[in-house]
Amino acid sequence: MEKNNRAVVVFSGGQDSTTCLFWALEKFEHVELVTFNYNQRHSLEIEVAKEIAGDQGLSHHILDMSLLNQLAPNALTREDIEVENAEDGGIPNTFVPGRNLLFLSFATILAKQIDAKHIITGVCETDFSGYPDCRDIFTKSLNVTLNLSMDEDFVIHTPLMWLDKAETWELADELQAFDYVRERTLTCYNGVRGAGCGECPACQLRQRGLDQYLVRRQEMNQ
Numbered sequence: 001m002e003k004n005n006r007a008v009v010v011f012s013g014g015q016d017s018t019t020c021l022f023w024a025l026e027k028f029e030h031v032e033l034v035t036f037n038y039n040q041r042h043s044l045e046i047e048v049a050k051e052i053a054g055d056q057g058l059s060h061h062i063l064d065m066s067l068l069n070q071l072a073p074n075a076l077t078r079e080d081i082e083v084e085n086a087e088d089g090g091i092p093n094t095f096v097p098g099r100n101l102l103f104l105s106f107a108t109i110l111a112k113q114i115d116a117k118h119i120i121t122g123v124c125e126t127d128f129s130g131y132p133d134c135r136d137i138f139t140k141s142l143n144v145t146l147n148l149s150m151d152e153d154f155v156i157h158t159p160l161m162w163l164d165k166a167e168t169w170e171l172a173d174e175l176q177a178f179d180y181v182r183e184r185t186l187t188c189y190n191g192v193r194g195a196g197c198g199e200c201p202a203c204q205l206r207q208r209g210l211d212q213y214l215v216r217r218q219e220m221n222q
């Protein structure tokens with residue numbers, strides 16, 4: 001199969017990356033998934049990712065990135081550090097320095113191995129979380145660097161880059177995956193699937209977007 005029809009999705013089993021998975025399935029003939037295991041707060045994240053991959057019948061690569069936790073223990077990887085919202089304009093304590101730099105680099109090395117030209121990631125600048133390596137300019141810059149490093153012409157796609165959470169729900173709906181994403185994915189920092197715990201920052205962001213989209217969908221259907 002032509003390299004141009006093959007893609008790797010950076011996949012965590014959450015709302016964003018699952019929406020990216022369905023986006024990729026529509027665009028490319030062959031899609032594989034890569035999940036990074038860095039001793040996430042909840043190993044359930046890995047289980048959910050595995051389950052969705054199996055359910056969709058896709059090859060799933062789980063790469064051990066536990067060294068990340070060794071370098072930068074923080075609220076996403078350590079049970080004993082509380083997840084907090086960022087102070088205005090600050091970087092939240094869920095930030096793992098260099099995470100997307102490493103994840104996208106490893107995803108692209110994997111793409112090279114499986115002869116895929118395309119890499120898809122759900123990073124997003126709109127609900128700007130304060131993570132510098134989620135910015136559009138960063139992924140574009142890294143794309144150039146990775147191509148130079150391997151003398152290749154990989155394309156890193158960021159379908160959610162300019163969407164807010166409501167628009168991400170809308171995209172899932174357009175891809176016929178609204179209920180699937182709503183019920184099967186895990187976004188919650190406290191490890192509660194679907195609608196989540198309702199308390200943590202990830203749940204609040206997800207729910208706010210969902211509420212906005214449901215109102216809009218209602219209006220469109222009237």
Ligand SMILES: [Zn+2]
Pocket residue numbers: 187188189190191192196197198199200201202203204
């Ligand atoms: Zn939650």
